[in-house]
Every structure is written in C-alpha cells, then in structure tokens.
Amino acid sequence: MLTLFDLVVRSMRKNIKHYYLYFFALIFSVVLYFVFSTLEQDSAVLDRSGGSMGLAFKVAGILLILIAGIFVVYANAIFLKRRSREIGLYQLIGLSKNKVARLLIIENVLLSAGALIIGIGAGMLVSRLFLLLLMKLIGHEGFITVSFSLAAIIQTIIVFMVISTLTSIQMLFTVRRSTLLGLFNAEKKGEQPKKPRTFRSAVLALLGIGLIVFGYWLSGNMMNKWLLFNMLAVLASTILGTYLVFRVTISWLFYQIRSRKQGHLGLNNSLSLGSLMHRMKGNANSLTIITVLSAMTLTMLAGAYSLYYATEKVTRYVMPYDFMFDEDQQDEEWMERYGFNEVSVEEFEAGLKEKGIAYTTETIELLGVEGTYEKGVFPILIGKMEGIYNTYMVSAKQLQKAGFQVETPKSGTLLLHYAQWGSMLKDIKVPFEVNVTSIEPASAFTAVKYGAGDVVNASWGPQFVVNDADFEKYKSAMDQENMLNISEERVVRNVRVFNVADKGQLAIASGIRNQNRSEGSWSHGIDYYSMYEDSIKVNGLLIFIAGFLGLVFLISTGSILYFKQMTEAEQEKQSYATLRQLGFTVKDIMRGIIRKQVFVFGLPLLIGLLHSIFAIKSASFIFMSDITVPTAIAMGVYALIYLTFAFLTIGYYRKTVKAAL
Amino acid sequence: MNETIKTTKTVLHAQNVRKSFGTRSNVQQVLKGIDLRVAEGEFVGIMGASGAGKTTLLNVLATIDRTTEGSILIEGSDISKMKDAELSAFRRNKLGFIFQDYNLLDTLTVKENILLPISLGKMKKRVAEEEFNAIADILGIKELANKYPHEISGGQKQRTSAARALINKPSMVFADEPTGALDSKSASSLLGTLEDVNKKRGVTIMMVTHDPLASSYCSRIVFLKDGNIYSELYRGDKTRQVFFQEILKVQGVLGGDSVDTI
Ligand SMILES: Nc1ncnc2c1ncn2[C@@H]1O[C@H](COP(=O)(O)OP(=O)(O)OP(=O)(O)O)[C@@H](O)[C@H]1O
Ligand SMILES: [Mg+2]
Numbered sequence: 001m002l003t004l005f006d007l008v009v010r011s012m013r014k015n016i017k018h019y020y021l022y023f024f025a026l027i028f029s030v031v032l033y034f035v036f037s038t039l040e041q042d043s044a045v046l047d048r049s050g051g052s053m054g055l056a057f058k059v060a061g062i063l064l065i066l067i068a069g070i071f072v073v074y075a076n077a078i079f080l081k082r083r084s085r086e087i088g089l090y091q092l093i094g095l096s097k098n099k100v101a102r103l104l105i106i107e108n109v110l111l112s113a114g115a116l117i118i119g120i121g122a123g124m125l126v127s128r129l130f131l132l133l134l135m136k137l138i139g140h141e142g143f144i145t146v147s148f149s150l151a152a153i154i155q156t157i158i159v160f161m162v163i164s165t166l167t168s169i170q171m172l173f174t175v176r177r178s179t180l181l182g183l184f185n186a187e188k189k190g191e192q193p194k195k196p197r198t199f200r201s202a203v204l205a206l207l208g209i210g211l212i213v214f215g216y217w218l219s220g221n222m223m224n225k226w227l228l229f230n231m232l233a234v235l236a237s238t239i240l241g242t243y244l245v246f247r248v249t250i251s252w253l254f255y256q257i258r259s260r261k262q263g264h265l266g267l268n269n270s271l272s273l274g275s276l277m278h279r280m281k282g283n284a285n286s287l288t289i290i291t292v293l294s295a296m297t298l299t300m301l302a303g304a305y306s307l308y309y310a311t312e313k314v315t316r317y318v319m320p321y322d323f324m325f326d327e328d329q330q331d332e333e334w335m336e337r338y339g340f341n342e343v344s345v346e347e348f349e350a351g352l353k354e355k356g357i358a359y360t361t362e363t364i365e366l367l368g369v370e371g372t373y374e375k376g377v378f379p380i381l382i383g384k385m386e387g388i389y390n391t392y393m394v395s396a397k398q399l400q401k402a403g404f405q406v407e408t409p410k411s412g413t414l415l416l417h418y419a420q421w422g423s424m425l426k427d428i429k430v431p432f433e434v435n436v437t438s439i440e441p442a443s444a445f446t447a448v449k450y451g452a453g454d455v456v457n458a459s460w461g462p463q464f465v466v467n468d469a470d471f472e473k474y475k476s477a478m479d480q481e482n483m484l485n486i487s488e489e490r491v492v493r494n495v496r497v498f499n500v501a502d503k504g505q506l507a508i509a510s511g512i513r514n515q516n517r518s519e520g521s522w523s524h525g526i527d528y529y530s531m532y533e534d535s536i537k538v539n540g541l542l543i544f545i546a547g548f549l550g551l552v553f554l555i556s557t558g559s560i561l562y563f564k565q566m567t568e569a570e571q572e573k574q575s576y577a578t579l580r581q582l583g584f585t586v587k588d589i590m591r592g593i594i595r596k597q598v599f600v601f602g603l604p605l606l607i608g609l610l611h612s613i614f615a616i617k618s619a620s621f622i623f624m625s626d627i628t629v630p631t632a633i634a635m636g637v638y639a640l641i642y643l644t645f646a647f648l649t650i651g652y653y654r655k656t657v658k659a660a661l
Numbered sequence: 662m663n664e665t666i667k668t669t670k671t672v673l674h675a676q677n678v679r680k681s682f683g684t685r686s687n688v689q690q691v692l693k694g695i696d697l698r699v700a701e702g703e704f705v706g707i708m709g710a711s712g713a714g715k716t717t718l719l720n721v722l723a724t725i726d727r728t729t730e731g732s733i734l735i736e737g738s739d740i741s742k743m744k745d746a747e748l749s750a751f752r753r754n755k756l757g758f759i760f761q762d763y764n765l766l767d768t769l770t771v772k773e774n775i776l777l778p779i780s781l782g783k784m785k786k787r788v789a790e791e792e793f794n795a796i797a798d799i800l801g802i803k804e805l806a807n808k809y810p811h812e813i814s815g816g817q818k819q820r821t822s823a824a825r826a827l828i829n830k831p832s833m834v835f836a837d838e839p840t841g842a843l844d845s846k847s848a849s850s851l852l853g854t855l856e857d858v859n860k861k862r863g864v865t866i867m868m869v870t871h872d873p874l875a876s877s878y879c880s881r882i883v884f885l886k887d888g889n890i891y892s893e894l895y896r897g898d899k900t901r902q903v904f905f906q907e908i909l910k911v912q913g914v915l916g917g918d919s920v921d922t923i
Binding site: 262263264265266267270274275277278572574575577578579580581582583584585587588661 | 723725745746748749750751752753754756758760764765766767768769770772773776777778780781786789790793806807825
C-alpha cells in the first residue's frame, strides 16, 4: 500500500521538469531577499552609507517582500495550472480532494524548505558581491567583509514561511474549487475571440488611448495648487488607460485586422495574431501589471541613476570652488558668537604649503541688492516671486580671475544664477526686467540668461553677474550711503576662494580645512570635497537600493512572461507538429512566433518606457542638471536585461517547435 | 492483375523500406522491408491489426518520418536523400494530410485552417478565395467558415481537415483513419467526397483504416502484418458490396479487430 508520502516522492520525481520552474522562482526570491536582509542587518554597511539611510532600507525591504510574495504566488498559480491534469488524475484514481490537497501541500513544504536552504546558501556566497558593489557605489575604498548574520537568516525564514503558507492556502483553494472536467481542460482553456460589440468596443478602445494621452498631458501641466490631486489623476488615468488598451483596444484592433483578412491570414499572422487573440482576455491583466511595474521600475531607476550620475556636477553647481572662506570667519568675535571653531585662511594656506599642495586663490566681493523682478516671469513652482531679497551682485571679471567660467554681460544686463532653482528655471523666458531699488537712484537691468549653478560656494541666495563697470557703479553708489532698506549684514560680503591644482590632493586639503571640525557639527564653510563625499554616499545607496529593487522587479516580470510563454508553447505544441507535418519548416514557424514575442515582450516595454519618460519629465524639476543621458542609460540597461527574457523565450519556443515532429 | 494500372505513371515507389525504433540495445523493427508501388489516380487502403505498423508506414511514405533503410521515390524524386527543408517544401507543395485526430489549430477559424497550406505560397487572394469556395462546397462546410474548431462537430472537423489537405491541389493525399472518430453517416459522406476527389480530380489517395466499409471505397487494399505486406486486394470492376465481402474475408484470415466495425 502506498502511503501519501510515497506518492509525494514519486510524483515529485516524475514532475521534476515542472517543478524546476517553480523551484527556481522560489530560490531566486530567497537569495535576493536574504542578500538584502544581510545588508540591512549589517551595521557596518549602515555606518558607511551615512547612518540615516536605515529607513530607505526598511522601505525597500517591505517592497521586496511584497514583490517576492506576489511573484511566488503568481509562479505557483502557473505551476498549478500546468499540473491540473495530474491533480485530476489523482482524483480519478480515488484520492479525496483533501488528500490531494494534503499531497500538494507536503510537496510545497518540501520544496520551500529546499529552496530556503539552497537560497540562503547561495545568498551567503553572493552577498559579498553585492556588498562590494554597494561600497563601490558609495565611494568607500578598502577591504570589508560581510559579517555572518543570524538575524538575516531568521528574517528570511520567517518571510518565506509566510509566503509558503500563502501558496499552500492557494493550493488548497485550487483543489477545493476544481471540478474534474475543468482540471482536464484547464490546459486547453482559452477563449475564442468573440466578435466585439462594435460600438461599445470602439468607444472603450478609444477611451483607453484617450486616458493615456490625457494622463501624459496632465503630467506636464500639473504644477498648480491641485498638485497632489493631479498626481493621483495622472496615475489613475494612465493605469486605467493601460488596462483598457490591453483589454479592449488591442483586441478590437486585432479583430479589425483579422476580419479584414477574410480568412486569408497567412502563416505569420496565424501564429501571432491567432494565438494572441486566443488568450488576450487572460493575458490582459498580467500585461497591464507588467507594463505598470515596468514603468514604475524604469522611473525609479532613471531617477536614482540621474541623481547618482550627476552627483559631481550638482556638487560643483553648489560648490564651484574647492574651498571658500567667508570674511566673517576671520572675525574672532563673530566666530565666538556663533560657536564656530574653524581654521583661519592663514592656517589653511600654511597647511597647504606644508603638504606641498599647489593652489590658486582669489577674493570675490558680493554686494547685497534688493528690488523687484518683472511680474510673472517665474514658474508657479518657485512661487509668485517678485521681490529680490537675499541676493548678491557679483562682477564677472572677478569670477573669471578666480577661475569661474562665465561670459561678460553687456552693460545694463545681468546673468541670473541660483543652483537651488535648478532646472525649474530651465525654460524661463529671457530677457526680463530686474529693478534694483536698494540704491538711489534705482537702476534697471535686463536679465539675459539663467546660468547653471552658483557662482560662489554656499551662496544661500540668487546671484546677479554683471560686468565690471556696472559692478563698480553700484559699489560706488553704495559708498555714498544712499542705501535703502537693506540689512547691514547683507550689504557687502568678501569671500576668499581656493582652487587646488591637483584634484587628487583634494582629500588632504579637505582634511586641513576641516581639522577642527568635530563629528556631527555643522560647518559654515563646508567644502566641495566633503559635500561630494556626503552626496555620493546618499546617492550611491539610493541607486543601489533602486537597482536592487529594479533587478527584482525586472527578473520577476521577465520570469512571469517567460513562464507564461513556456506554458503557451507547450499548449501549442500539437499545432507546431501539425504545421510541420503540413510542410512548414522550423524557420517558417519561428518567424510567426517571433512576431508574437515582439508583441508580448515589446508592447509592455514600449508602453512602460513611454509612461516612465513622461513621469521623469514631469519630475525633472527636482534634478539640478540635465537628465537625458543618465535616463537613457538606465532605460537602455533595463531594456537590455528585459530583452534577454524575450530571447530565452524564443529559444524555448525553438526547442519546442524542433521537437514537435 | 489490372493492366491499366501498370501502364499509368507511378507516383510513389517504395523499395525495401525498413523502420526500427528504440535504442541500440533494444531495437524494435516495425517495418521489415516493404515494397510498394502506387500509380497515379489510385485510392489505396492500408489495413492491418493494431500495431501492425500502418501509421508508421504512412508517416514514412508521407515524408513525416525517415526510414531506417530503403528508398522511397515520389514522382521520381528520392525523398530519403532530401534535406529537411526540401522535404518540408515537398510536403507543402505536393502532399496533403488528413489526420486521425483532425489536428486543426484551435486558434484559427475553419477557413483560416483550410487556407493554411497555401499561406506561404504566392497565390493571389482572389484565386485562393476561389479554391476555398470550390473545396468548401464539395465538403459542405462553407457555412462553417468563420467558426472555431471547438464550435463544430467531429465530422465537420474531419471535413475541415480534408479540405485543408486538398486546398493546395496535392498530387497525393495521405489519410490516417479519417473516419475513425465518425459515425457511419459522416463517415460515408467523407469517404464519398474522397472518392469524388479521387475520381474527378485524379488525386492519388492513400488511406489507413480499420474499417472494412471505409476500405471498400478504395481501388486497392494493402494488408499489413507484423511489418510486412501480407496481401493485396484490387477492386477492379467489382461492386463495393462484393469488394467489401472480400475485404472481410482477408481480415478474417488476418485476425485483428474487424469485429468492432460491424
Ligand atoms: N515513435 C515510436 N517509438 C517507438 N515505437 C514506436 C513509435 N511509433 C510506433 N512505434 C511502435 O511501432 C509499432 C507500430 O506502430 P503503428 O503506430 O505504426 O501501429 P498502427 O498499425 O498504426 O496501429 P493502430 O492501428 O493501433 O494505430 C507499435 O508496436 C508501436 O509501439
Ligand atoms: Mg495508427
């Protein structure tokens, strides 16, 4: 007499071909989750990546559990469908539904346990690799090891025990709800493309496209007081539109194309159009999810990579010189008042000389100005700004002498600089009028250009770059003490800027500059190098987490498509055999299949890319620099990895078609 | 022997065809040296007990499977020397198939299924449409053109399968138990059609069947036993009734499964 356990062992051995797919999905999820929780638990990692990033890890961890859970449940559903005939067979030979369910659940527990052991083992091997990558990204040099983390193991085991409980419940439900007839036909199930109710379908089909277009349009015009509401509307409209496109628009379009052919479909269309229409209803949901997930992932990756990519550039925008000293800092009394304890210019210069570091230095004068801007020139994002406060006038000549690349404005014109406004002002319409009223008589300038970045370090306000003559004119007017309503501290500010000749020596120079700086204290004169170090830590960790999540999303979506196509290939095996018997070569058949894959993989990618391009575009104001290049790179890499799944799928189909005869 | 057959053109000539399955240690010889000559316009039936090698022989002759030994010439070309791609083209252009289990593509309508074999050819749409109408008329499935396989009966599926086999005007049609799954009315209607096509269009047909009634439509029956040709039977000018009785006799000697067909 066979015990249930014997049966389990036998069926597992026989089903190894079906299992490996699900098993692989499980192992893969375990490995990635384990690696992530190892890094999360590793305190050394957190210290090096700037402490406060613990929260980012937490959020990413939760997302990861969610994705892993959905992915495993989905893979399990596909796996169960592939085995439905077998489940039916057990019932046919007289096992009760409960017994069959128990059998499946025992299998599931064994599989999950196996996947956990293998996954954690493999995770231990690869976590070092991921750690090295992370350290490289946050700019940490030197040797580090991953500490063995019991907490990570326990966390992984708990998470996957919960997931395997879920899949067990899923199995229970599948068996309970199944009918014998349904089980034997599950593999063949597919809907016959019905003639769509023309009017309703046409309306819905167009509505799908309309909703997406509306979402795109709104994403470019949502900067008003309804911002939050607009963002939700954009999301809802594009997602619903995407669903309608997959659910109605495409079926409708396919139907139109097909009926126009009047039965003369041709082999390529028979293998692509015919097969796609046969399963469109069942595939609409997963294609929508995959498209939306891809769009999300692409946006996240492109955003994080843009930040990382531009770290150096953006830091330079805020810190155009390697070092800067405020005149104030030379003032002992001032330093004491604000509790600063910084090296003086003299000490700094002595230090540089002692270490043999070549440098250039210059003094730049900043003159405080007030007044008004022409009405309505600033975008709504910055606010209805009209008054000029906190703003300095700078001479182009002085900047040029200090090594800052800037053109000399014509007399009566000025260049507006302010790094904080970043690309929000990218499209600002110049020229516009600037009225400087802090001197008597008030003078009008024309702003002719919005320049990139600040012209001095840590400026805390906009800067007007004018030519030397205008600068001197303003300065002498100030001397005559006809200043109006401007606070005394803001009138004039002299700063000393330093540039180190060999940027390789920046680290040493920064050490000299910050030698008195105690841990955690705020420094008035933070320098380029320190700021870069801090930013690269944050951005490096961000791109790491985004990349990690992106990889998980990508592999999950890619695998789901691959699994689904694998199942379809098996379902259509008989068709391929027939076609080959009818005299079509593998090559002929593959042409049609490739056409189908172009649709299955290409369309979600294409729509996902479009979505994310619009999403990134609407959020581009948060980036100080141009993001075209990093966005293109991130999207290219994503598409490349994604397309390998398409190639794997095509390979699987080729194998199936070849073996069909 | 019938003289007229000898003088007409030979479309298929199999010489010493052998076919084995299995690994080197466990070889099963299914065809043990078959010699067969089929003249143009013949309607050949192949009969024999289950496992006698009928399907295997048909597959080998129809270039779907390769022989282990021996040569097969169809219209003078030696198919055992052809490459796979050549064989495919040959099947597509010269041969037609009716399978026992229809082998229609679920995802395509009746019309789309029927038009498949000419889908790669350069045939004009108008010509193809005419071809389709002609063949669908003969087989009485014109009204089903836009239905999917799961929406039609077994007999209708089989007729669709037959239409697909005939659409490209093959010089030879192979049919493996085309009436196996049909009731007697559908069966005789399909067989009548095949006979018609054979007579009027001069298409050579080779049909595997268990059913003596079905084989009585043929002009010749080849009996297989354990991978060899056991005997042959020509209809000549005999009526179907007489031919049927003769077939029953041979089958009785052969043994096998004639019982279930009556
Ligand atoms: N692909 C194969 N591999 C191994 N053995 C095979 C294969 N195909 C057929 N055989 C064997 O060859 C023998 C003849 O098979 P075949 O299918 O030709 O019989 P048949 O005469 O068509 O029988 P039936 O009337 O039941 O269809 C059988 O014993 C079968 O087991
Ligand atoms: Mg057979």
